[in-house]
Amino acid sequence: MPNLPILVIGGGPAGLEAARGIADLGYNAILVDKAEFLGGTPISADYAAITPDMRNTEEAMNEMIEKVTDNPLVDIRLNTIVTASEGEAPNLNVTLKNGKGDETINVGSIVVATGFQHFDPGKETQMYGYYEYDDVITLVDAERMLKAGDFVRPSTGEKPKQVCFIQCVGSRDRQIGNFWCSKVCCGIATKEAIEIRHLLPDCRVFVFYIDMRMYGFWEDELYWKAQEEYKVNFIRGIVTEITQRGDTVVVKGEDTTMGRPMEVPMDVVILSVGMEPSEGTKEMSKIFDIPLESHGFIETIGGALNTVETQVPGVFAAGATTGPADLEDSISTGGSAAMKSCAFVRKADLKLA
Amino acid sequence: MPNLPILVIGGGPAGLEAARGIADLGYNAILVDKAEFLGGTPISADYAAITPDMRNTEEAMNEMIEKVTDNPLVDIRLNTIVTASEGEAPNLNVTLKNGKGDETINVGSIVVATGFQHFDPGKETQMYGYYEYDDVITLVDAERMLKAGDFVRPSTGEKPKQVCFIQCVGSRDRQIGNFWCSKVCCGIATKEAIEIRHLLPDCRVFVFYIDMRMYGFWEDELYWKAQEEYKVNFIRGIVTEITQRGDTVVVKGEDTTMGRPMEVPMDVVILSVGMEPSEGTKEMSKIFDIPLESHGFIETIGGALNTVETQVPGVFAAGATTGPADLEDSISTGGSAAMKSCAFVRKADLKLA
Numbered sequence: 001m002p003n004l005p006i007l008v009i010g011g012g013p014a015g016l017e018a019a020r021g022i023a024d025l026g027y028n029a030i031l032v033d034k035a036e037f038l039g040g041t042p043i044s045a046d047y048a049a050i051t052p053d054m055r056n057t058e059e060a061m062n063e064m065i066e067k068v069t070d071n072p073l074v075d076i077r078l079n080t081i082v083t084a085s086e087g088e089a090p091n092l093n094v095t096l097k098n099g100k101g102d103e104t105i106n107v108g109s110i111v112v113a114t115g116f117q118h119f120d121p122g123k124e125t126q127m128y129g130y131y132e133y134d135d136v137i138t139l140v141d142a143e144r145m146l147k148a149g150d151f152v153r154p155s156t157g158e159k160p161k162q163v164c165f166i167q168c169v170g171s172r173d174r175q176i177g178n179f180w181c182s183k184v185c186c187g188i189a190t191k192e193a194i195e196i197r198h199l200l201p202d203c204r205v206f207v208f209y210i211d212m213r214m215y216g217f218w219e220d221e222l223y224w225k226a227q228e229e230y231k232v233n234f235i236r237g238i239v240t241e242i243t244q245r246g247d248t249v250v251v252k253g254e255d256t257t258m259g260r261p262m263e264v265p266m267d268v269v270i271l272s273v274g275m276e277p278s279e280g281t282k283e284m285s286k287i288f289d290i291p292l293e294s295h296g297f298i299e300t301i302g303g304a305l306n307t308v309e310t311q312v313p314g315v316f317a318a319g320a321t322t323g324p325a326d327l328e329d330s331i332s333t334g335g336s337a338a339m340k341s342c343a344f345v346r347k348a349d350l351k352l353a
Numbered sequence: 354m355p356n357l358p359i360l361v362i363g364g365g366p367a368g369l370e371a372a373r374g375i376a377d378l379g380y381n382a383i384l385v386d387k388a389e390f391l392g393g394t395p396i397s398a399d400y401a402a403i404t405p406d407m408r409n410t411e412e413a414m415n416e417m418i419e420k421v422t423d424n425p426l427v428d429i430r431l432n433t434i435v436t437a438s439e440g441e442a443p444n445l446n447v448t449l450k451n452g453k454g455d456e457t458i459n460v461g462s463i464v465v466a467t468g469f470q471h472f473d474p475g476k477e478t479q480m481y482g483y484y485e486y487d488d489v490i491t492l493v494d495a496e497r498m499l500k501a502g503d504f505v506r507p508s509t510g511e512k513p514k515q516v517c518f519i520q521c522v523g524s525r526d527r528q529i530g531n532f533w534c535s536k537v538c539c540g541i542a543t544k545e546a547i548e549i550r551h552l553l554p555d556c557r558v559f560v561f562y563i564d565m566r567m568y569g570f571w572e573d574e575l576y577w578k579a580q581e582e583y584k585v586n587f588i589r590g591i592v593t594e595i596t597q598r599g600d601t602v603v604v605k606g607e608d609t610t611m612g613r614p615m616e617v618p619m620d621v622v623i624l625s626v627g628m629e630p631s632e633g634t635k636e637m638s639k640i641f642d643i644p645l646e647s648h649g650f651i652e653t654i655g656g657a658l659n660t661v662e663t664q665v666p667g668v669f670a671a672g673a674t675t676g677p678a679d680l681e682d683s684i685s686t687g688g689s690a691a692m693k694s695c696a697f698v699r700k701a702d703l704k705l706a
Binding site: 181214304326327329342 | 405413
């Protein structure tokens with residue numbers, strides 16, 4: 001009798017890596033995604049290039065996608081959501097719902113890879129004016145323009161002469177209840193800053209930050225590169241208000257390095273929005289009865305020494321499902337979850353044998 | 354015929370996780386370490402508590418160690434080094450050397466988990482005076498005292514009244530050729546600052562930093578906790594010189610937030626030394642002919658989308674072998690390397706069958 005299949009929920013980087021890993025170990029994976037395509041947020045949110053490699057996102061994700069679509073051990077279900085679960089691993093009956101109706105599948109283990117959602121700056125409307133001013137956009141809006149190869153002022157369609165990023169929007173923020181640092185926004189903003197300077201050599205680009213969290217090799221591969229090769233201006237400062245004057249947006253705050261107030265007109269302001277648990281992540285926590293940790297992501301057990309195992313036996317989590325994660329994190333935890341879910345199914349089979 | 358065993362080199366967190374994962378998947382692991390014990394740097398360097406969990410290091414590592422020592426599929430070889438390799442995976446003949454002599458083993462795949470070494474501040478003697486002044490110590494020296502439960506001024510044996518950490522020693526430093534950020538030192542210094550304040554409530558603790566890279570949940574779990582519960586003083590500043598005056602050490606530099614020069618007497622100065630590739634990592638790169646990346650760590654292929662595969666087929670790398678890594682990174686890449694090495698051996702077996 002073949003092993004019971006392992007259900008991987010979410011077809012982003014972590015889920016793709018988990019499904020491929022499960023198949024490479026000779027186990028069966030069922031990979032579901034609510035979207036009609038694989039690739040997850042990098043594809044649905046139109047990322048131009050991945051961080052820090054600066055490689056075309058579609059090309060990079062397609063390479064991962066091909067490894068599961070060409071794989072006889074991976075059963076892919078698109079436009080599909082998980083609506084219910086009964087029993088306990090290794091004998092779970094999970095209900096999937098798609099356009100054709102409901103189907104219940106019997107699976108031995110679960111990998112939840114339902115990821116994150118971008119912080120909605122509407123929650124801070126008064127401060128940053130995202131929904132008031134056309135020229136105040138997010139990291140994600142900027143990616144979309146960069147992917148199209150045409151970075152313009154949304155209000156006029158003209159090329160901007162002065163652009164800034166505001167870091168930590170929706171992160172490190174007690175007032176809105178998002179206590180965590182979203183980990184990747186410093187790297188992504190810096191990557192976009194490089195892309196803008198590459199596309200528009202006459203446009204000045206500023207990054208207003210609290211700390212530049214360019215850990216590991218991001219330090220020289222992105223941060224120094226941005227400063228030295230691309231002349232991006234990093235300014236340690238706190239932005240307190242964004243207003244409009246004439247046809248420009250004005251950023252007000254304090255340059256905390258120089259210790260003086262600042263008021264700078266900008267053609268485009270990019271809000272570096274952070275990561276929050278996605279609706280799918282919250283939903284899966286309910287369906288599989290997985291406890292959340294204090295920030296609202298799925299909790300793994302064993303602290304730093306156990307990055308993918310949840311409190312529910314046989315149910316694992318990977319990628320930004322468990323907290324802010326960069327691409328490397330998602331790939332590594334996806335791979336680790338593949339290992340642990342297969343080991344779980346194997347152990348169950350040995351007991352039955 | 355059983356699968357060829359997988360050789361895991363290095364018994365730190367990444368290697369322990371890899372060996373246990375391989376065994377959990379039903380494959381054979383041979384785990385070698387040059388030391389006479391398992392646990393890697395957290396044990397050999399006497400870490401007091403792991404970051405960010407603040408859990409006793411020995412207790413945490415023993416939990417991981419037990420999972421391999423009690424495992425019939427893991428063959429543990431201590432006091433053992435790898436001296437040579439012949440052939441190609443899945444048919445590698447690797448020479449191990451221990452007190453009894455040489456032995457050649459036939460293995461199907463390799464996981465290199467030989468980790469990092471701490472930056473030697475002697476390389477910056479003139480600036481920080483590590484070898485000149487008794488009261489200038491490193492993060493590692495501080496761990497050792499904290500583990501013993503007795504944090505004192507080395508020069509007098511008395512309890513210090515004023516202690517500071519200096520961040521980025523041996524990291525982010527072009528002059529010494531270490532271009533990278535070592536990723537974990539901000540978290541570890543903050544953890545130690547909390548431990549010192551806990552042990553010595555009358556001692557003032559300062560952290561001089563460039564950026565506090567408290568990514569993800571470290572933000573509130575360590576950084577805010579240190580500031581608010583433990584009253585640790587974080588000062589954005591650049592330290593240019595350490596001298597001695599009377600029986601105190603004087604830290605000179607610039608407080609870059611206040612924009613003024615500073616000159617502060619300290620009873621103990623702790624240098625937050627960064628990570629460099631270990632001698633073992635450099636040695637394994639030579640023996641297995643694995644290319645290094647630009648910073649001198651082992652290179653993985655495929656950028657962010659492939660965190661453990663090296664350019665040599667069947668040879669994988671995990672933990673700080675490939676660059677600065679926190680504990681979570683080491684555990685996730687250890688798990689992922691287990692998956693990929695088993696998948697490699699499985700594929701080779703299928704071809705033979």
